[in-house]
Amino acid sequence: MTYDIYFGRSPYNLKKRASQRTNRYDPGELEYDTTYYWKVVARDGKGGETEGPIWSFRTERKPNRAPNKPKSPDPYDGKTNVSIYTTLEWECEDPDGDELEYDIYIGKSVWDMKLVKRGHTTTRYDPGVLEYDTTYYWKIVAKDGRGGKTEGPIWSFRTEKKSNRAPEEPKALNPYDGAKDVSVYTVLSWICDDPDGDELEYDIYIGKSRWDMKLVKRGRTTTTYDPGELEYDTTYYWKVVAKDGRGGKTEGPVWRFTTEKKPNRAPNEPWAPNPYDGAKDVSIYPTLNWKCEDPDGDELEYDIYMGKSKWSMKLVESGVKSSIFFGNVYFLPEKLEYDTTYYWKVVARDGRGGETEGPIWSFKTEEMKKIKRSKLVILVDTSHGNAKFAGGTLLKSYKGYKKTFDWMEKELNCEVIYGSIKNLNSSKYDLLLIADPQSGYITSERNKIREFVKSGGNLMLIAKFRSYLKINQILYSLVKYDIFLGLDRNVVRIIVPKNNAHNFSSKVIGYQVGKGKLVVVSDFDIFSNLRNTELLGKIISWLRE
Known part of the structure; x- marks a missing residue:
């Protein structure tokens, strides 16, 4: 017998x-879980043939095999300097060709890995x-969906050290750049961030020039600074x-601001009057x-009001300035009335x-005094001064001076004597007049002058001082040679005319320095003009009183 076998699905x-x-x-080998059909045709070799029926059968279900172990991790096991933005990758196959899913575990310790993703369908995962x-540990568990599961080995990697980024550029808050009228008590403030979240410190520089800023504070930990x-x-x-x-450092831009103008404070109230109030x-x-005084140190000017009644005071002088030599002083141009309250x-x-x-102050003037003497004896010194006056020759012949002295003798009941200080008799003369001293130079006979002043005699200088400096030179000479310095009750008066180049305005300047009396008559173009202004008459009257 011969058999033909037929087979198919x-x-x-x-x-x-x-x-x-x-x-x-x-x-x-047949395929799993598949139905097959087959039949047999028998032949006897003699032409006889019989076809059998069609039979069928179904094969067994395929037996499941677990997935292969995950392998080829990226980052590889033990890798260092891994980016903090890394992606985890691996390889895994299933021997049955099943589609796989993965459970992903990550942690900072092999004993503390946590499931971060379940049922992941690819072999690539972004952990964020x-x-x-930091050292991280991780593993993959592969599952085939049919009960097959394979746990992979534990892998590790270490991330990179933090790459430092410099702080951002500081930005001014107060005062803003270019601000004006800023308080002198302002507090500087700014904002600044660090991209890595680092705590920041600040160095602060301040100056009056962008090229000369100085470090005033190092390592400031707040974003404010009080410069005082x-x-x-x-x-x-x-x-x-x-x-x-x-190591990260960022220098901010140079900002600027201008402080407020100094608020003006009014002068303090005038005080300490002389004459004192009620004198x-x-x-x-x-x-x-x-x-x-002025609280801001400003230079002051003064307006002077005066009158015989506190309700009728009038402005007598405006813009009076303090003098370096005499301080705050006002010199009345005219004499006051006797026995009168001002x-x-x-x-x-x-x-x-x-x-x-x-405040309003007051004083009362003295009562009129009687003239004790009817005649003054005046010595005009001819022993020194300009050489042309030697011996009094030119002095006597000079019309301006001669007319003045003649007028003094006649109108003021004076006796004018021309002579030398060398023969000065303290008791004989009431007034010693030195005419035209040279640039403040005092005669070498200053001991005679000193004794004359000490004994109560009056000293007068007549000079053409063309500047305030010359007057100072005269006074300096007198102090230098001790003519009146250190004595008990000197009254020093300097008389100047209205046409003086430095605007002394005929004011009488007085202060106490010793016992005797000194008078300086200054800067007259023509000496004879003295009698026209009556200044000399006032001087002589004052001396006689």
């Missing part, structure tokens, strides 16, 4: 697979931003250098003195709108 498409004499056939300079009291009306430049403590028996040639006040002005009115 469809009863309608059976194919002859073999022709054999045995009744046993091996179709080879990791921490710098600044100067008024001044432009300041400043900058901030931010440091993150890990009596005051000379009819008084010199008014007072004290006054009221006066001072208004101080600082030239910047500040004004302070002082």
Whole structure:
């Protein structure tokens, strides 16, 4: 017998697979879980043939095999300096060709790995931003969906050290760049961030020039700084250098601001009047003195009001300035009336709108005194001074001087004697007149002058001083040669005319320095003009009183 075997997956498409004499056939390895159809045709070799029925059978289900172990990790096991933005990758296969899913575990310890993703379908996973300079452990569990599961080994890697980024550029908050009228007590402030979140420190530089800023504070940990009291009306430049403590440093731009103008404060109230308030028996040639200060140090000017009633005071002088030599002083141009009460006040002005009115003071002048002598004996020194006056020759012949002295003898009942100080008799003369001293030079016979003044005699100098400096030279000479310095009650008066180049305005300047009396008559173009102004008459009257 011979058998033809037909085999296939469809009863309608059976194919002859073999022709054999045995009744046993091996179709080879079949596919799992598949239905097969087959039949046998028997032939006897003599033409006899019989076809059997079509049979079928279904193969067994395929037995599942677990996935292979995950391998080829990226980052590789033990890798260092891994980016904090890394992606985890691996390889894994299933021996049955099943599609796989993965459970992913990550942690900072092999004993504390946590499931971060279940049922992941690819071999690539993004864990997000990791921490710098940290060791991570991870593993993959592969599953084939048919109960097959394989846990991979534990791998590790270490992330990169944090790469430092410099702080951002500081930005000024207060004062803003270019600000004006800023308080002198302002506090500087700014903002600054660090991209890595580092704590920042700041170096602060300040100066009055962008090229001369000085470090005023190092390592400031806050974003404010108090520079203390600044100067008024001044432009300041400043900058901030931010440091993150890990080598990162950013220098901010140079900012500037201008402080407010100094607010003006009015002068203090005038005080310490002389004559003192309520004074009596005051000379009819008084010199008014007072004290006054300005809290801002401004130079002051004064308006002087005076009258016989506190309700009828009038402005007698405006813009009076303090003198370096004499201080705050006002010299009355005319004598006052005897036995009269006067009221006066001072208004101080600082030239910047500040004004302070002082209190009203008063004083009462002396009663009129009788002239004790009817005649003055005046010695005109001819022993020194300009050489042309030697011996008094030119002095006598000079019309201007001669007319004056003649007038003095006639109108003032004086006796004028021309002679030398060398023969000075202290008791004989009432007034010693030195004419035309040279630039403040005092005669070498100053001991004679000193004795004359000490004994109560009066000294008068007549000079053409063309500047205030010359007057100072004269006074300096007198002090230098001790003619009156250190004595008990000197009254020094300097008389100047209205046409003086330095605007002394015929004021009498007086102060106490010793016992005798000194008079300086200055800067007359023609000496004979003295009698026209009556100044000399006032001087002589004063001396006689």
